Amino acid sequence: MISRRKALRTGAGLAAIAAVGAPSILHAQTKTLKITTWGGKWGEVMKATVLPAFEKEFKCTVSADQAFPFLPKLQVSSKNDPIYDVLHTNSNEQWNAVVEGLVMAKITAKEVPNIADVYPYAVSDKIVGVTIFTSAIGLGFRTDKGLTKPTSWKDLADPKLAGARGGYLIPVNSLGQAHLMMLGKVYGKGLTDLDAAYKALEALKPIKLVDFTGQMEKMLLSAEVSMGVIHDSGVYRYEGANMQPVDFASPSEGVLALEQVLNVTPGSKVKELAFAYIDYMLRPDVQKLLAEAVWYSPANKKVKLEAKYDAKLLTTPEKVATLIQPDWKWYNARREDIDARVTKILKG
Amino acid sequence: MSAAPNRRPFDVGRAAYLTLNALLLAFLLLPIAIVLVFALNPTPYISFPPVGVSLRWFEKFFGSAEFMNALWLSLWVASVVLVLSIVIGAACALALARGNLPGRAVMTAFFMSPLMVPAILTGLALFQAYLLSGIGRPVWGLIAAHTLVAVPYVIRTTLAVLHNFDRRIEEAAAVLGASPTRVFFEVTLPLIRPGVFAGGVFAFIVSFDQFPVSLFLVVPKGETLPVVLFNYMKFDLDGAIAAASMVSILLALSVVLVLERLIGLKAYVKL
Numbered sequence: 001m002i003s004r005r006k007a008l009r010t011g012a013g014l015a016a017i018a019a020v021g022a023p024s025i026l027h028a029q030t031k032t033l034k035i036t037t038w039g040g041k042w043g044e045v046m047k048a049t050v051l052p053a054f055e056k057e058f059k060c061t062v063s064a065d066q067a068f069p070f071l072p073k074l075q076v077s078s079k080n081d082p083i084y085d086v087l088h089t090n091s092n093e094q095w096n097a098v099v100e101g102l103v104m105a106k107i108t109a110k111e112v113p114n115i116a117d118v119y120p121y122a123v124s125d126k127i128v129g130v131t132i133f134t135s136a137i138g139l140g141f142r143t144d145k146g147l148t149k150p151t152s153w154k155d156l157a158d159p160k161l162a163g164a165r166g167g168y169l170i171p172v173n174s175l176g177q178a179h180l181m182m183l184g185k186v187y188g189k190g191l192t193d194l195d196a197a198y199k200a201l202e203a204l205k206p207i208k209l210v211d212f213t214g215q216m217e218k219m220l221l222s223a224e225v226s227m228g229v230i231h232d233s234g235v236y237r238y239e240g241a242n243m244q245p246v247d248f249a250s251p252s253e254g255v256l257a258l259e260q261v262l263n264v265t266p267g268s269k270v271k272e273l274a275f276a277y278i279d280y281m282l283r284p285d286v287q288k289l290l291a292e293a294v295w296y297s298p299a300n301k302k303v304k305l306e307a308k309y310d311a312k313l314l315t316t317p318e319k320v321a322t323l324i325q326p327d328w329k330w331y332n333a334r335r336e337d338i339d340a341r342v343t344k345i346l347k348g
Numbered sequence: 349m350s351a352a353p354n355r356r357p358f359d360v361g362r363a364a365y366l367t368l369n370a371l372l373l374a375f376l377l378l379p380i381a382i383v384l385v386f387a388l389n390p391t392p393y394i395s396f397p398p399v400g401v402s403l404r405w406f407e408k409f410f411g412s413a414e415f416m417n418a419l420w421l422s423l424w425v426a427s428v429v430l431v432l433s434i435v436i437g438a439a440c441a442l443a444l445a446r447g448n449l450p451g452r453a454v455m456t457a458f459f460m461s462p463l464m465v466p467a468i469l470t471g472l473a474l475f476q477a478y479l480l481s482g483i484g485r486p487v488w489g490l491i492a493a494h495t496l497v498a499v500p501y502v503i504r505t506t507l508a509v510l511h512n513f514d515r516r517i518e519e520a521a522a523v524l525g526a527s528p529t530r531v532f533f534e535v536t537l538p539l540i541r542p543g544v545f546a547g548g549v550f551a552f553i554v555s556f557d558q559f560p561v562s563l564f565l566v567v568p569k570g571e572t573l574p575v576v577l578f579n580y581m582k583f584d585l586d587g588a589i590a591a592a593s594m595v596s597i598l599l600a601l602s603v604v605l606v607l608e609r610l611i612g613l614k615a616y617v618k619l
Contacts, residue, residue: 038583039579039580039582039583040580040582040583040584041583041584042583043583063567063568063569065567065568066568066571066579067563067566067571067575067578067579068563068578068579068582069563072472072564073475073564076472076475076476076479076564077479078479078480083479212581212582212585213582214582214583214584214585215585217393217585218393218394218585218586221391221392221393222391222393222394222395224395238392
């Protein structure tokens with residue numbers, strides 16, 4: 001975990017860089033950039049360090065909304081005067097937004113120069129906008145329950161884990177949705193093989209379901225479940241904070257990508273500042289600060305993390321190659337049917 | 349002759365009555381007790397049984413600028429909503445009860461409608477209306493929204509008092525020379541006060557705990573406590589949530605007790 005002193009020092013460093021290394025994009029004058037951002041540790045670092053440095057460099061103010069739900073607010077506001085200039089969500093919500101014309105379909109290195117340095121997954125055809133970080137969705141497990149480290153997604157179906165395995169309420173959680181698609185790949189013909197996925201989901205019962213990843217983290221920490229679907233950050237971020245025997249495993253079939261995506265709203269009145277913000281978030285210094293604060297894998301290839309982060313996060317092309325990106329456009333188009341079906345399966 | 353012991357025979361009906369009351373009380377209070385246990389449990393996750401007693405989550409709650417700003421904003425908004433709801437709700441109730449207004453039943457239903465519409469829709473509709481009219485999301489917009497959903501409580505409790513109101517007392521005061529204004533402040537208001545303030549207590553609590561309406565109307569750095577708690581839960585589900593819940597419960601209880609001491613809500617119960 002990053003210390004307060006380290007965060008402040010890095011913040012001062014960022015401000016110093018801002019003062020001497022004038023960027024070529026834009027120095028706006030007292031404009032307000034409206035963004036969405038996460039809470040928790042991410043929000044703390046953003047508010048304490050990252051955003052003040054950005055405001056200082058670009059002579060603007062940033063209004064950062066941490067109160068969910070972001071997408072309905074954006075939907076209700078005028079497209080010509082959107083409530084946000086930059087939308088930060090996971091990938092699935094960006095796909096919902098682009099269908100309604102609420103965000104841009106693509107952002108290129110022409111608008112955001114640092115895109116030239118990101119891994120291909122960050123701007124792949126599975127992404128709307130640009131990925132700034134990713135987590136790996138895999139299996140979290142207790143190491144004190146006599147379990148061997150899982151090597152396959154199929155290990156979650158071990159009969160020994162009946163009632164002690166954890167999953168998500170699929171209609172409201174993107175990890176649950178991604179896991180459903182992974183079941184199709186592992187037990188069927190691919191991520192879009194829903195029949196195989198439904199059958200495999202049925203076999204996971206009894207399973208404890210939660211809405212948020214934070215709840216899954218706590219269920220693992222409190223040993224309410226012995227194994228559950230979770231992203232690596234949700235396990236690693238407790239390192240040093242407690243002595244609970246919980247670890248993360250990357251199944252051999254691959255880990256699912258949980259991307260942190262930024263995108264610009266087409267009607268933004270400060271579009272250049274919005275691009276500048278995304279570019280800023282992709283800077284190696286900013287990426288390193290946030291990656292080490294919350295254990296997210298940086299999208300920028302040039303980021304060099306401290307050894308303990310580098311060992312666990314996806315920081316090389318080989319490790320990045322294990323990422324599987326779900327096709328959220330495909331999933332969202334079938335969402336109502338899927339929600340109805342999985343609710344029926346998991347209710348019984 | 350020795351006196352027979354003054355023992356009441358076992359009364360099955362009374363025992364059943366007491367048991368039912370005990371069960372109801374347990375049903376109401378047990379969740380609060382569980383929240384307290386979680387708030388005092390030092391583990392960084394909510395677990396049972398507790399492993400010890402610690403105030404670390406209360407320290408975290410009171411030491412967090414984000415929580416404190418949200419707490420003060422919620423208290424401030426709820427206080428303003430209390431005053432506005434009392435004034436508007438009491439005036440509406442008087443008009444509905446005595447105004448001989450045409451379409452009174454329709455108007456009563458209209459004023460009560462915020463209770464019938466899902467609050468999340470009220471919040472979303474107001475959010476859209478504010479944005480379309482270019483108002484944005486000012487704090488007075490949040491107060492207006494909370495007042496909208498709080499006023500029906502004051503109307504309902506005040507109407508209940510007015511239903512039992514003996515108008516001959518007002519007529520006597522008027523016959524004795526009191527002006528309508530004086531009659532209102534010295535006769536009517538003191539008599540309907542328990543109902544008005546009971547509604548005020550509801551209004552305060554409804555505003556202080558309001559989540560669905562606030563969800564769309566709060567702004568960055570201007571979030572109320574329920575919204576901050578909801579967002580906190582998505583990332584950090586620890587004892588701070590339980591500590592915040594205990595503080596909310598105690599604050600709401602304090603308001604009820606203070607109003608009881610100041611104006612005697614028991615009088616309303618006796619009506």
